Amino acid sequence: MVKLYNTLSKKKEDFKPLKKEVGLYTCGPTVYDYAHIGNLRAYIFEDILKRTLYYNNYKVKHVMNITDVGHLTSDEDTGEDKIEKSAKEKKKTAWDIANYYTDAFKKDLEDLNIIPPDVYVKATETIEEQINLIKTLEKKGFTYQIKDGIYFDTSKLRDYGELANLKKVDLRPGARVEIKEKKNPTDFALWKFSKPEEKRQMEWNSPWGRGFPGWHTECVAMSHKYLGIPFDIHCGGVDHICVHHTNEIAQSKAAFGENLSRIWMHGEFLNLKDEKMSKSKGGFVTLNSLKKENISPLSYRYLILGTHYRSPVNFSKDSAESAESGLKNLQKRISELESGTGDVSPYYRERFLNAINDDLNTPKALETIWVLIKDDSLSDKIKRATVESFDRVLGLKLKDDRPEKIIPKEIDVLAKEREKARQKKDFAKADDIREKIKKRGYLIEDVESGYKIKKNDQ
Ligand code: AMP
Numbered sequence: 167m168v169k170l171y172n173t174l175s176k177k178k179e180d181f182k183p184l185k186k187e188v189g190l191y192t193c194g195p196t197v198y199d200y201a202h203i204g205n206l207r208a209y210i211f212e213d214i215l216k217r218t219l220y221y222n223n224y225k226v227k228h229v230m231n232i233t234d235v236g237h238l239t240s241d242e243d244t245g246e247d248k249i250e251k252s253a254k255e256k257k258k259t260a261w262d263i264a265n266y267y268t269d270a271f272k273k274d275l276e277d278l279n280i281i282p283p284d285v286y287v288k289a290t291e292t293i294e295e296q297i298n299l300i301k302t303l304e305k306k307g308f309t310y311q312i313k314d315g316i317y318f319d320t321s322k323l324r325d326y327g328e329l330a331n332l333k334k335v336d337l338r339p340g341a342r343v344e345i346k347e348k349k350n351p352t353d354f355a356l357w358k359f360s361k362p363e364e365k366r367q368m369e370w371n372s373p374w375g376r377g378f379p380g381w382h383t384e385c386v387a388m389s390h391k392y393l394g395i396p397f398d399i400h401c402g403g404v405d406h407i408c409v410h411h412t413n414e415i416a417q418s419k420a421a422f423g424e425n426l427s428r429i430w431m432h433g434e435f436l437n438l439k440d441e442k443m444s445k446s447k448g449g450f451v452t453l454n455s456l457k458k459e460n461i462s463p464l465s466y467r468y469l470i471l472g473t474h475y476r477s478p479v480n481f482s483k484d485s486a487e488s489a490e491s492g493l494k495n496l497q498k499r500i501s502e503l504e505s506g507t508g509d510v511s512p513y514y515r516e517r518f519l520n521a522i523n524d525d526l527n528t529p530k531a532l533e534t535i536w537v538l539i540k541d542d543s544l545s546d547k548i549k550r551a552t553v554e555s556f557d558r559v560l561g562l563k564l565k566d567d568r569p570e571k572i573i574p575k576e577i578d579v580l581a582k583e584r585e586k587a588r589q590k591k592d593f594a595k596a597d598d599i600r601e602k603i604k605k606r607g608y609l610i611e612d613v614e615s616g617y618k619i620k621k622n623d624q
């Protein structure tokens with residue numbers, strides 16, 4: 167039985183899916199810059215969750231949003247839209263910025279051996295659904311209009327703030343009420359009006375005026391569209407508890423009369439000198455900057471798995487270097503094992519399951535691998551088979567049949583599209599798709615029987 171800590175109930179619960187297929191929604195990146203390794207910690211935790219569910223024979227439908235509009239520089243619904251700001255600074259269009267950093271993000275996930283979601287959905291692709299959600303909220307009396315947009319009236323919801331244990335009188339201590347016209351400090355923007363003095367690149371018509379949706383609305387509209395509600399698990403980093411997820415729950419309860427998700431899970435921060443790594447505070451470390459220091463993405467993954475997802479990690483160069491040598495050492499020990507197929511050790515499998523099914527206890531799971539490797543009573547073949555089985559959850563590429571040889575679904579879909587274009591003799595389109603595939607790190611080769619896809623190793 168898988169046990170997961172639910173931020174909503176504040177306890178570990180036995181996991182029972184609502185339907186045959188587990189519905190999983192994870193808040194995705196705001197694509198205005200490269201992801202830093204703190205952001206990537208959140209996606210590693212979610213990958214372990216998904217792989218643990220697979221390992222326990224669950225089917226999973228995983229949806230992740232790409233925030234390409236509506237996330238402002240301040241949680242107080244003021245400040246600039248992050249994408250528009252980045253576009254101005256880099257002298258690019260907002261659409262180019264979003265596309266560029268979305269591709270960079272997908273490449274990071276691939277380097278970290280994170281299984282991509284079944285559905286990626288951009289906020290800009292669901293504007294209609296978001297407008298419809300706001301209309302429903304309006305009809306039910308939860309909205310009001312002020313000068314700069316349509317807001318959600320949090321005082322209309324009896325249990326607003328239950329996820330974060332917010333108290334009505336003392337909501338978010340220290341929260342500044344920057345928008346004077348707001349009725350309550352916790353009220354949040356559902357739709358913001360474009361300011362007449364600044365020409366936005368991303369804006370749409372709506373029943374209330376031209377503008378763009380608020381960040382908290384997109385996740386409700388998208389998860390509702392692709393998973394139906396309620397679904398099983400909703401994840402993000404701990405910084406989402408107080409505002410973003412609290413406001414998602416508020417909209418869902420107001421519009422549909424029920425919570426969006428049954429379980430809410432949150433990953434702790436990656437800190438730098440005891441402070442949350444963040445884009446604004448400097449000390450911004452990316453996977454590419456780690457690579458330059460000879461720390462591989464998988465070593466970073468190994469470092470993250472060494473701490474439980476609900477405990478903070480203090481990142482330092484020393485810890486990264488020791489993870490690099492730790493993983494190399496483990497790989498070396500595994501490569502020295504005699505090859506051949508054996509059975510998975512039932513004792514170690516149970517020990518591993520007890521760790522990973524106990525709210526994703528990855529430090530204990532890693533410890534189990536080390537104890538197993540050093541256990542002289544087991545044959546090499548059993549050790550190899552057992553490690554390979556555990557690696558389905560850990561994703562450290564501990565076996566020869568590496569997942570990098572498996573072609574991601576997204577590439578496969580593109581290749582099929584290209585083949586169709588070729589058959590219709592639309593060679594311009596076919597070439598375009600070939601380039602797209604190449605940009606994602608794969609090469610496509612035409613052979614007599616059709617085509618072959620391989621990883622571009624240069
Ligand atoms: P963003 O792209 O800013 O929307 O954030 C993407 C994800 O990274 C969210 O789930 C955040 O909660 C998470 N996150 C942001 N900073 C950190 C950090 N320093 N450590 C761990 N997770 C983080």
Ligand code: ZN
Nearest residue numbers: 193194385410
């Ligand atoms: Zn979200």
